[in-house]
Amino acid sequence: MYEAELKEILDLVKRHNMWRRNECINLIASENVTSPLLDVVYLSDAMHRYAEGLPFKRFYQGTRYVDELEVRVSKIFAELFDAKYSDVRPISGTIANATIFACLARSGDEAAVLPLPGGAHVSHSKYGILGRLGIKPVELPIIPEDMMVDVDAAVKLIRERSPRMIVLGASVVIFPHPVKEISEAAREAGARLVYDAAHVLGLIAGRAYPNPLEDGADAITTSTHKTFPGPQGGAIITNSDEIYEKASKIVFPVFVSNHHLHRLAALGVASLEMRAFGRGYADQILKNSRRLAEELHARGFKVLGEKWGFTRTHQVLLDVRGDGGGARCARALEEANIIVNKNILPWDGPSDIENPSGIRIGVQEVTRIGMKEDDMSEVAELIYRVVKKREEPSEVRRQVIEFRRNFTKIHYTFDVDVRSVAEEIGSLILG
Numbered sequence: 004m005y006e007a008e009l010k011e012i013l014d015l016v017k018r019h020n021m022w023r024r025n026e027c028i029n030l031i032a033s034e035n036v037t038s039p040l041l042d043v044v045y046l047s048d049a050m051h052r053y054a055e056g057l058p059f060k061r062f063y064q065g066t067r068y069v070d071e072l073e074v075r076v077s078k079i080f081a082e083l084f085d086a087k088y089s090d091v092r093p094i095s096g097t098i099a100n101a102t103i104f105a106c107l108a109r110s111g112d113e114a115a116v117l118p119l120p121g122g123a124h125v126s127h128s129k130y131g132i133l134g135r136l137g138i139k140p141v142e143l144p145i146i147p148e149d150m151m152v153d154v155d156a157a158v159k160l161i162r163e164r165s166p167r168m169i170v171l172g173a174s175v176v177i178f179p180h181p182v183k184e185i186s187e188a189a190r191e192a193g194a195r196l197v198y199d200a201a202h203v204l205g206l207i208a209g210r211a212y213p214n215p216l217e218d219g220a221d222a223i224t225t226s227t228h229k230t231f232p233g234p235q236g237g238a239i240i241t242n243s244d245e246i247y248e249k250a251s252k253i254v255f256p257v258f259v260s261n262h263h264l265h266r267l268a269a270l271g272v273a274s275l276e277m278r279a280f281g282r283g284y285a286d287q288i289l290k291n292s293r294r295l296a297e298e299l300h301a302r303g304f305k306v307l308g309e310k311w312g313f314t315r316t317h318q319v320l321l322d323v324r325g326d327g328g329g330a331r332c333a334r335a336l337e338e339a340n341i342i343v344n345k346n347i348l349p350w351d352g353p354s355d356i357e358n359p360s361g362i363r364i365g366v367q368e369v370t371r372i373g374m375k376e377d378d379m380s381e382v383a384e385l386i387y388r389v390v391k392k393r394e395e396p397s398e399v400r401r402q403v404i405e406f407r408r409n410f411t412k413i414h415y416t417f418d419v420d421v422r423s424v425a426e427e428i429g430s431l432i433l434g
């Protein structure tokens with residue numbers, strides 16, 4: 004008797020797909036959608052298989068094509084960042100961070116990191132893998148209203164503390180971090196500099212954001228599915244022979260056994276898409292985020308970073324303390340099919356976590372489905388009607404669904420007959 008339960012599962016999948024894929028304006032800054040071409044490649048037999056260790060030196064038989072793929076994809080991916088090496092086996096950004104932190108620091112060492120309310124990812128903090136590895140976080144000072152690193156104070160702190168490692172890059176980020184300045188201080192202090200590029204990787208690939216390796220970072224850690232529209236996963240990118248070799252011996256056997264092999268070809272497709280279309284895509288993301296910020300500001304929203312033009316990433320940050328707080332706003336927007344997340348901002352304390360000051364918005368996914376600057380004006384108006392005018396969200400929802408109907412295609416991908424590709428490669432999408 005499986006029918007009823009199977010139906011329930013299928014029904015939930017269907018409802019999720021219809022809702023998030025067709026009826027929502029998705030503005031979660033850490034997500035994206037993959038192209039149909041990537042999807043047919045992703046659903047391959049490789050998803051059933053195992054490989055441990057490095058290509059051509061595996062602990063399993065049956066990996067000859069997967070080995071080739073891993074070598075080729077790692078090369079194409081590294082080349083996008085003008086880097087010598089990439090290791091694409093970490094299965095998430097957090098695993099990439101875990102690997103590099105374990106590679107560059109030891110239990111008892113200090114690491115200079117951004118504070119969580121300053122945008123750091125939880126894995127950089129005492130609550131996440133950094134803390135679990137026994138590495139002690141020392142917080143870098145920030146300028147609260149722009150979420151910028153306070154360069155002079157940060158350099159002073161690095162000189163005084165001589166931490167083993169410094170981590171820049173963040174989950175909440177509207178302006179580039181000062182990698183050049185901090186890398187000089189890091190060198191003087193004998194510290195290694197890691198840049199977590201999970202959020203801005205696609206912007207870096209599209210040459211619309213500074214490349215941390217060129218500015219002096221020793222390694223990039225990243226996920227591969229935010230502004231970079233790849234399959235969910237992680238990676239490490241570096242020019243250092245020493246870091247690459249040491250980290251590759253930590254990925255396996257410490258943090259990854261099998262590395263989910265169907266990701267490899269999918270990451271290869273995303274890398275080729277970004278090589279071909281990355282500049283146009285990244286450029287449009289920045290135009291859209293800037294325009295959305297301006298439109299929201301014009302409608303009375305408190306948008307962070309006003310002094311510097313609001314944003315130079317895919318993100319727009321709103322301080323919604325005057326509108327009932329982040330939790331209320333995010334819930335009301337969800338009712339209207341506008342999906343964002345509540346977010347702590349620099350002035351929030353532990354008691355604000357449930358209803359923090361902020362809303363974090365990312366435009367990378369709506370850009371991928373073809374939205375341009377003028378569409379941002381429409382999106383801003385819909386947000387305004389829910390948050391400021393407090394219109395009934397279900398009323399706004401109808402217009403969101405109607406507006407969303409104009410965007411049915413994934414852009415910045417190759418013009419190929421995906422069904423033929425699926426047939427040719429035996430994609431599991433066709434059964």
Ligand code: DSN
Pocket residue numbers: 032033096124174175
């Ligand atoms: N927590 C994710 C984000 O939303 O930024 C990154 O892992």
